[in-house]
Amino acid sequence: MPYDPNLPQENTLIDAAQMRAQLQALNALIQARATPEYVTTAANAAQYAAIAASSSNSNAVATLGQFADGGYSQSQMQDVINKLDELIQALRR
Numbered sequence: 580m581p582y583d584p585n586l587p588q589e590n591t592l593i594d595a596a597q598m599r600a601q602l603q604a605l606n607a608l609i610q611a612r613a614t615p616e617y618v619t620t621a622a623n624a625a626q627y628a629a630i631a632a633s634s635s636n637s638n639a640v641a642t643l644g645q646f647a648d649g650g651y652s653q654s655q656m657q658d659v660i661n662k663l664d665e666l667i668q669a670l671r672r
Contacts, residue, residue, distance in 0.1 A: 580601075582604035636669055637669045645658065
């Protein structure tokens with residue numbers, strides 16, 4: 580059953596089967612629009628590519644390569660602060 584925006588009608592009892600069909604139809608529409616085949620314009624294609632690659636924004640940020648110490652020294656804390664600042668800068672778009 581395709582999605583029908585007119586259902587359920589006002590002041591009527593809700594039918595579980597009808598509501599389930601409506602929700603399944605909406606889910607199918609959302610899933611169809613989330614696929615690359617739905618991207619038709621160049622602007623949409625550029626946005627889709629940017630979103631798909633956004634997880635690589637932080638790839639240049641290296642790990643600290645340190646182990647936890649019972650009492651962090653000032654230099655270790657500064658390393659953590661510097662790494663956090665580097666990560667924040669990398670994640671900004």
